[in-house]
Amino acid sequence: MIGSGGREHALLLGLDRDPSVTELHAAPGNAGTGSVATNHPVDVASADAVVALARELAADLVVIGPEVPLVLGVADALREAGFDTFGPSAQAAQIEGSKAFAKDVMAAAGVRTARAEIVDNPAELDAALDRFGPTWVVKDDGLAAGKGVVVTPDRAAARAHAADCLEHGHPVLLESFLDGPEVSLFCLVDGETVVPLLPAQDHKRVGDGDAGPNTGGMGAYTPLPWLPAAMVDRIVDEVCKPVAAELVNRGTPFSGLLYAGLAIGAEGPAVVEFNCRFGDPETQAVLDMLESPLGEALAATARGTLADLPPLRWHDGAAVVVVLAAENYPGRPRTGDPITGANAEGVLHAGTAVGAAGEVLSAGGRVLSVVGRGADLKAARAQAYDRLGQVKLAGSHFRTDIGKAAEDGRISL
Numbered sequence: 001m002i003g004s005g006g007r008e009h010a011l012l013l014g015l016d017r018d019p020s021v022t023e024l025h026a027a028p029g030n031a032g033t034g035s036v037a038t039n040h041p042v043d044v045a046s047a048d049a050v051v052a053l054a055r056e057l058a059a060d061l062v063v064i065g066p067e068v069p070l071v072l073g074v075a076d077a078l079r080e081a082g083f084d085t086f087g088p089s090a091q092a093a094q095i096e097g098s099k100a101f102a103k104d105v106m107a108a109a110g111v112r113t114a115r116a117e118i119v120d121n122p123a124e125l126d127a128a129l130d131r132f133g134p135t136w137v138v139k140d141d142g143l144a145a146g147k148g149v150v151v152t153p154d155r156a157a158a159r160a161h162a163a164d165c166l167e168h169g170h171p172v173l174l175e176s177f178l179d180g181p182e183v184s185l186f187c188l189v190d191g192e193t194v195v196p197l198l199p200a201q202d203h204k205r206v207g208d209g210d211a212g213p214n215t216g217g218m219g220a221y222t223p224l225p226w227l228p229a230a231m232v233d234r235i236v237d238e239v240c241k242p243v244a245a246e247l248v249n250r251g252t253p254f255s256g257l258l259y260a261g262l263a264i265g266a267e268g269p270a271v272v273e274f275n276c277r278f279g280d281p282e283t284q285a286v287l288d289m290l291e292s293p294l295g296e297a298l299a300a301t302a303r304g305t306l307a308d309l310p311p312l313r314w315h316d317g318a319a320v321v322v323v324l325a326a327e328n329y330p331g332r333p334r335t336g337d338p339i340t341g342a343n344a345e346g347v348l349h350a351g352t353a354v355g356a357a358g359e360v361l362s363a364g365g366r367v368l369s370v371v372g373r374g375a376d377l378k379a380a381r382a383q384a385y386d387r388l389g390q391v392k393l394a395g396s397h398f399r400t401d402i403g404k405a406a407e408d409g410r411i412s413l
């Protein structure tokens, strides 16, 4: 297992439950993965180092968790060295690594996504604005890329922001607004074979009620009581399969986990983004629901035999994961504090390290996540928050409303 987050800890625990798995190693892992696998201090961005470790261990299967080694071609190097590898090639990983590549693939595959136009000439601004709206998404595409985003139903406000960017010499990116609740759908993909996992929903803002800045994800739940099963089929048929087929057509077949981040609007699913790996923290909840052997599913994907895999089986009920973040996250997090209760049931480590006396210390922004499962969302939430209540970390914070809007029936299509 390559990686060191809560996602990788959840994958390792899932693999550990598979009776066909005999031995687990993590590189580099964290303080939690050490109790289920042997941790190895390896630079995951170094293909040579990862291949050397796989050789030393005579690994039967290498699973790559994060996007960075995938985009850098670590899966390619492992396959060239003869290892069965779960994770796409560097070229296929461009579906996450390059927005332009992803848009191009989606256009060729006829997949709905935000339409985007660059405007760099003020004389063309009004005509371009007329091609968007009534909610306008205006992004400063200059040096403030990623910042300077205005989302507004007011054309004059959209125009003012765009004109301001252009006056400062920055091109403007106009995107169509994707309305509707968000869904993360993870699919095992082996060429044109696509096997969806349970749909999940992430909570990206730091505070309750979606207040405050974006984070890597503060919690998630699965399945989605407000999403009909037929909509999952539509996502697979209208989004995931056409993209998988397009990548095959281009000679860059995808092998691994394709993560479709979607907004479900009045016209159906539209892609917000693709990722080339499992999502964090959704994976912690989704894999807790999986009854089928995880190792078999990952190995079938890696070996090109996913089409022969028996249908996945899932536990009844629901699972919820809540992230415990360090003080000041998503800013520069406070680290180095002792954590009490970090090895309790349902606790998955992310930003943790082992101290000199063997104690567990905080070592990152998203420190750990706690999973609960139950007969329904209410019971799953209760277990997750009950378990989280046993964990103590000075200055830490978490959202109290993960899955709450769905539990209360406040999300609808």
Ligand code: GLY
Binding pocket: 202, 216, 217, 275, 278, 279, 280, 281, 282
């Ligand atoms: N849950 C968001 C991500 O994994 O990118």
